[in-house]
Amino acid sequence: MKKAAWLIILSIIAASLCAYLLSSRSGRTVPGTGRVTIRYMDHADHFGVTPEIHAAFEKKYPNIKLEYIRTPQGGADRMHDKLVTMLAAGDSSIDVFTIDVIWPPELASAGWLLPLNEWFSPEEQQQYIPAMIDAQTVNGSIYGVPNLMDFGALFYRKDILEEAGLEPPKTWMELVEIARKLQQPPELFGYVSNFKADQQLMCEYFEFLYSNGGEFLDESGKEIRFTSRESIEAVQFMVDMVNKYKIVQPGNTTMSVDEGRAIFTEGRAIFHRNWLYVWSMSEYHDASKVKGKVGVMLLPTFKEGLNTSTLGGWSYCVSRFTKHREEAVKAALFLGGAEVQKVRALKGNRVPPMIPVLNDPEIIAEKPVYVDMAKFATRIRARPKSPFYTQISDIFQAQLQEAILMRKTPEQAVNDAAGQIKPLLEELEW
Amino acid sequence: MFSRTEALNRIKQQGLSQRQLGYILVTPALLLVGFVSVYPFLTTIWYSLHKIRLNLPAEGRPFVGLQNYVTLFQSGRFRHSLLITSLFSSAWVAVEFVFGLCIALVLNRRFRGRALVRASVLVPWAMALVITALLWQWMFNPVFGLLNAILMALKVIKEPINWLGTTAFSAYLSVLVVDVWRNTPFVALILLAGLQGIPGTLYEAARIDGASRVGCFVHITMPQLKHAILVALLFRSIDAFRSFDLLYVLTQGGPGRSTEIASLFAYKTLFQYLDFGKGSAATVIMALVTTALSIVYVTSLSSKD
Numbered sequence: 012m013k014k015a016a017w018l019i020i021l022s023i024i025a026a027s028l029c030a031y032l033l034s035s036r037s038g039r040t041v042p043g044t045g046r047v048t049i050r051y052m053d054h055a056d057h058f059g060v061t062p063e064i065h066a067a068f069e070k071k072y073p074n075i076k077l078e079y080i081r082t083p084q085g086g087a088d089r090m091h092d093k094l095v096t097m098l099a100a101g102d103s104s105i106d107v108f109t110i111d112v113i114w115p116p117e118l119a120s121a122g123w124l125l126p127l128n129e130w131f132s133p134e135e136q137q138q139y140i141p142a143m144i145d146a147q148t149v150n151g152s153i154y155g156v157p158n159l160m161d162f163g164a165l166f167y168r169k170d171i172l173e174e175a176g177l178e179p180p181k182t183w184m185e186l187v188e189i190a191r192k193l194q195q196p197p198e199l200f201g202y203v204s205n206f207k208a209d210q211q212l213m214c215e216y217f218e219f220l221y222s223n224g225g226e227f228l229d230e231s232g233k234e235i236r237f238t239s240r241e242s243i244e245a246v247q248f249m250v251d252m253v254n255k256y257k258i259v260q261p262g263n264t265t266m267s268v269d270e271g272r273a274i275f276t277e278g279r280a281i282f283h284r285n286w287l288y289v290w291s292m293s294e295y296h297d298a299s300k301v302k303g304k305v306g307v308m309l310l311p312t313f314k315e316g317l318n319t320s321t322l323g324g325w326s327y328c329v330s331r332f333t334k335h336r337e338e339a340v341k342a343a344l345f346l347g348g349a350e351v352q353k354v355r356a357l358k359g360n361r362v363p364p365m366i367p368v369l370n371d372p373e374i375i376a377e378k379p380v381y382v383d384m385a386k387f388a389t390r391i392r393a394r395p396k397s398p399f400y401t402q403i404s405d406i407f408q409a410q411l412q413e414a415i416l417m418r419k420t421p422e423q424a425v426n427d428a429a430g431q432i433k434p435l436l437e438e439l440e441w
Numbered sequence: 442m443f444s445r446t447e448a449l450n451r452i453k454q455q456g457l458s459q460r461q462l463g464y465i466l467v468t469p470a471l472l473l474v475g476f477v478s479v480y481p482f483l484t485t486i487w488y489s490l491h492k493i494r495l496n497l498p499a500e501g502r503p504f505v506g507l508q509n510y511v512t513l514f515q516s517g518r519f520r521h522s523l524l525i526t527s528l529f530s531s532a533w534v535a536v537e538f539v540f541g542l543c544i545a546l547v548l549n550r551r552f553r554g555r556a557l558v559r560a561s562v563l564v565p566w567a568m569a570l571v572i573t574a575l576l577w578q579w580m581f582n583p584v585f586g587l588l589n590a591i592l593m594a595l596k597v598i599k600e601p602i603n604w605l606g607t608t609a610f611s612a613y614l615s616v617l618v619v620d621v622w623r624n625t626p627f628v629a630l631i632l633l634a635g636l637q638g639i640p641g642t643l644y645e646a647a648r649i650d651g652a653s654r655v656g657c658f659v660h661i662t663m664p665q666l667k668h669a670i671l672v673a674l675l676f677r678s679i680d681a682f683r684s685f686d687l688l689y690v691l692t693q694g695g696p697g698r699s700t701e702i703a704s705l706f707a708y709k710t711l712f713q714y715l716d717f718g719k720g721s722a723a724t725v726i727m728a729l730v731t732t733a734l735s736i737v738y739v740t741s742l743s744s745k746d
Contacts, residue, residue, distance in 0.1 A: 092712040099495055099715075121495045121715065197584070197601065207606075208695045262583035264606035264696050274584055398496040402714040413697045416607065438497075 047335045048076045049342045051107035054159075054325070055081055058359045064351050071345065075338045080105060086267065087111045088209055091401065098123040103332040106339035107346070109325045110155060112146045113210070113394050113401075118328070119149040120398040125329040126152040130340045138349070142322050142391045143364045149396070155326030156347030158355075160364035162320035162391045163218055164384070166275060166283045166293065169306040171199075183219070183248060183311045186282060190258040193281055201258030203271045203283040206249070206415050208408040211268050213394065214321035215284060216411060219245035221319035221392055222312035228395045233436050237407075238425050244313075246414050246421035253415055264412055276301055284310065286323055287384060291360035307380070309387050322393045324364060356381065399435050406431045482728070488721035495715040509722035518698060519723065522706040523730075529613070529702060530681035533620045537677060538670075540621065541628025548629065549636045559633075566626035574690035577619045581605050581691075605692050609699035612692055616700060620687060624680075628673045635669025636662070668742065675738040679731050703727050 056079070065077045083089045094108060098118070110118065118124050131153050136144045143157035165186075167179055175193055180186035190201025205211040220227065225241030228234060236242070253259045260266075260274055268285065275283040276293050278300040283289065293305040312318040327343040329336070345351065352363040356374055362381050363369060369385050397403060407428045414424035457465070492505045513519045548559050565573065580587045581604040589601040604615040643661050652660070685704040688694065694701030694709075701709075703723065711720030 088713075095495075095712050095715065099717075117496050117715070120497070122498050208693065208697075260584055261601050262603040262606065265603060265692070266582075266584075270582070270584075279584075399714075402716075405709060405713060409695075409698050412695060416696050418697065 046074050046076060047338045048078055049106045049335060049338050050078045050080055050104065051109075051327070051342060051346065052080045052082055052105050053109050053346075056359070060354055060359045063354055063358075064346070067350060067354075068342070068345050072338075072341055075341065077342060082109070086209070094118070098330065098332070101332050103330065103334050105330060106333040106335060107327055107329055107343045109158065110328050111210075112143070112161075112322055112324045112326070115147050115149050115154050115326075115328075116396045117398050117401060119152070119154050123331050124154045125331050125333070125336065125340070126154060127156070127329065127340060127343070128152055130344060131156060138365055138367055140364045140366065140385075140388055140391075142388070142393055143324055143326070146322060146324070146393050146396075147326050155328045156343050157324060157326045157364040158347040158352065159325040160362045160388075161286045161288075161323035161325075162387065163214060163284055163310055163323070164287060164289075164320065164387065165308050165310050166285060166289050167306050167308065168278075168281050168301065168304055170304040171281055172306075179306065179308055180282075180311050183222070183313055186311050187252065187256050187258060190281055191256055194258060196257075196260075198279065200260040200274065200280045201256075201282065202252065202260075203274050203280040203285075204252070204259050204263050205266060205268050205271045205285075206253070206259075206263045206412065207265055207267060208405075208412050209267075210404065212408050212411055213404045214323070216245065216249065216407075217321045217392070217394060218284070218310055218319050219248055219313075222310070222314065222317045223248075224314050224317055228397070228436075232395060232397050233439055235429050235433060235436065238429050242425055243421045246411065246425060248313075249411070250414055250417065250421060254417055264415060278304075287362050288360075290380060290384075295360060307384070309390060318390050320387055320391050322391045397436075397439070399439070402435060403432050485721045486725055488717050489725045491718050493717040493721075495717060505718070509718045510726070513719060513722055513726070518701070519703075519706060521698065522701050522703045523726075525700065526682060526702040526704075529616070529620075530678055530684075532613075532617060533624070533681050534674060534677045536617065536621050537625045537628045538674065540625045541632055541673065544625065544629040545632035545636055548633050562629060563626050565623050566630075568623075570623065570686045571690055573623050574619065574687050577615075577622075578605070578691055581615055606696045609696070612696060612700050616688065616691060619691065620681070620684075623687075624677060628677060631673040631676075632666065632669050635666045638669075639665045671738055671742045675735060675742075678734055678738070682731050682734065683727060 061079050065079070068077050069075070083093050091111070091114065094110070094114075097105065098121070115124070119126075136153060139157050140160055143160060144153070147153055147155035147157065165179075171193060172179060172189070175189075177189055177193075180189055186202065193199070194201035204215060206215070217227065220237070220242055223241045223245045225239050225245060226236040227242075229236055253263060260271070260280065263271075271283065272285055272289055272292060274280050275285070275289065276296065276299045287307075290305070290307055293299050293301050294303070309318050310320055327347045329339045329343050333339045349365055349368055352365050352368045353371060353374065355361045356363045356368060357377055362384055363374075368374060369381060375382055394400065395403070410419070410424040410428040413419040413427075414421045419427070489509055490504060490506060491502050492500065492508070493502050494500060544562060548555065548562065552558075579585065581589075583589055583601040583603040586601075588604070589598070592598045593601065602611065604611050606612065639662065643665070644657055647657050647661060683704055684702070685708065688700055688702055688705055689708070692700045694705045704727065707720050707723040707727065710716050710723060714720070
């Protein structure tokens with residue numbers, strides 16, 4: 012009897028273990044049909060185009076079913092941390108996910124992304140905006156299919172400038188002058204920026220830095236260049252915008268990018284640097300108070316001809332841990348392909364990173380502004396490629412904030428950042 | 442008593458001793474605790490003794506002894522984070538204790554609508570902390586926020602203040618306000634339970650002997666309340682020391698690094714820098730500190746004086 016009791020307990024444990032193993036093995040193939048479900052993680056679908064995309068995919072690949080999983084709330088940093096947690100554990104529950112343009116070096120060198128060379132040929136890659144493909148290429152291998160193009164642009168109030176008889180600014184100093192002249196805080200701020208310590212701050216700094224002729228790292232990515240005079244001037248300008256010219260909204264050191272956007276679309280700012288989504292938020296969103304009053308233009312510069320936009324954007328990658336490699340690759344290529352991009356461009360208000368889609372007559376007729384925006388694309392620069400980029404930028408952001416809050420001089424801040432970043436870059440050579 | 446021995450006899454006849462049955466019954470719970478608590482903790486210690494950087498897999502995972510701990514204590518940033526954590530937790534707990542005691546004393550009196558007041562005092566504590574933090578973040582917002590609007594309307598300040606992102610001090614103060622708002626009810630609740638356990642006869646006897654109100658408070662209430670106070674402080678200190686969500690939402694360690702508490706530092710090291718060796722070492726140090734804290738409290742709880 013004693014043995015019997017033990018036997019029962021053991022068999023219960025064994026049975027539940029078997030059940031668990033079985034369920035995790037075969038859970039996503041429908042038995043007998045060979046039909047596979049591919050789970051992909053993607054941004055919120057504000058305009059409800061997912062069903063159309065799924066239908067088109069399942070028509071093309073009847074044996075594969077797509078399942079959409081939303082990215083976590085709270086921006087790219089949260090998404091990064093979620094992906095890292097999942098991938099570090101070798102989790103195979105998500106086969107395809109969209110990643111920010113700055114993550115490929117980090118995620119690929121950790122061995123979490125599947126190289127797509129076999130399926131994504133150089134000819135196909137040539138159909139995409141080159142900067143987007145370049146960002147997805149690490150040590151000669153391609154890791155992602157671009158699906159959303161983004162870069163910094165200057166949004167401004169056409170109506171206010173016209174009324175004052177002023178032209179949109181070509182240089183940063185012109186912007187400061189116009190903003191100081193026309194602003195009436197707190198009802199109307201001159202310039203809305205995001206100097207909160209996240210990627211946003213880095214992107215805006217890079218735009219000031221590059222348009223002043225500076226560099227962040229050298230070509231090899233192993234030597235620091237951000238302690239140069241050009242870089243210190245760029246930081247000084249950010250400090251002055253806040254403290255000397257006082258054209259930036261209060262709270263710029265804590266506001267997330269979308270809080271800043273809300274100030275602008277509420278009609279409480281003249282200039283706003285943000286990503287392209289602000290266009291659709293100003294023109295099409297119900298809550299916008301600035302419909303038809305907004306202009307979008309290339310970001311100003313310090314030195315002529317150096318206007319620079321930081322590259323943003325997202326691409327579909329395939330998890331190294333997927334159990335359905337072929338199917339997952341098909342899904343990634345399809346989701347980033349021309350058909351889906353056209354749907355997203357027309358109905359989802361997203362700027363496509365694919366040249367044939369941008370040249371599509373229907374797109375040109377329906378969304379002429381995309382063509383204008385694509386013209387800025389020659390001014391795009393990617394952020395430095397490094398497996399340590401997240402860490403480097405976290406260190407740099409904290410120092411930038413110290414400078415903006417005038418707790419350190421710009422020179423001190425960049426040198427302190429260099430002191431912390433240098434040891435990291437040295438390890439790369441190892 | 443009889444039925445219990447009978448039941449035990451039956452088990453005996455079926456071949457399991459009471460001890461064996463006990464083990465069997467406790468096994469699932471032990472397995473669960475082992476799996477979700479002991480195993481991860483041991484793994485973390487194991488990680489902390491190795492160099493593990495997920496973004497440099499070519500390095501492998503070499504054993505480095507206490508190197509991670511040495512590097513951490515050499516880094517000003519980590520020492521600052523420990524200092525800030527201790528400063529925050531002691532300030533929070535001290536203020537919450539004073540307010541909590543006052544609220545508990547009031548709620549222990551008889552007045553009309555007491556049940557309603559008691560229930561409503563608990564509301565802040567019953568809300569999810571992340572939501573609380575988000576609500577306050579909006580109230581602190583310098584453009585849309587309520588707090589600045591009120592202070593400007595009352596002409597206390599001339600222009601809006603960015604409470605969370607201007608100076609370290611204003612950020613400390615704002616975070617203190619939120620934590621006190623949220624956790625004082627918890628302290629009050631435990632102290633109230635303690636107050637209700639004090640027999641009324643003690644006060645009666647004291648009053649007959651001519652003791653003043655203050656005398657009653659110092660010589661009866663406080664000594665009788667000692668256990669409740671220690672329990673409240675124990676829970677709050679440990680909780681405060683390892684708190685994460687509040688600052689993750691409100692400041693993310695900013696401005697600069699001024700509010701980067703140890704848990705935020707560990708989180709960034711682990712999940713943003715992908716340095717699992719150093720990040721694990723930081724969490725082990727935090728675990729050691731909280732263990733030490735609880736030992737101090739538990740010893741003073743069990744002391745007889």
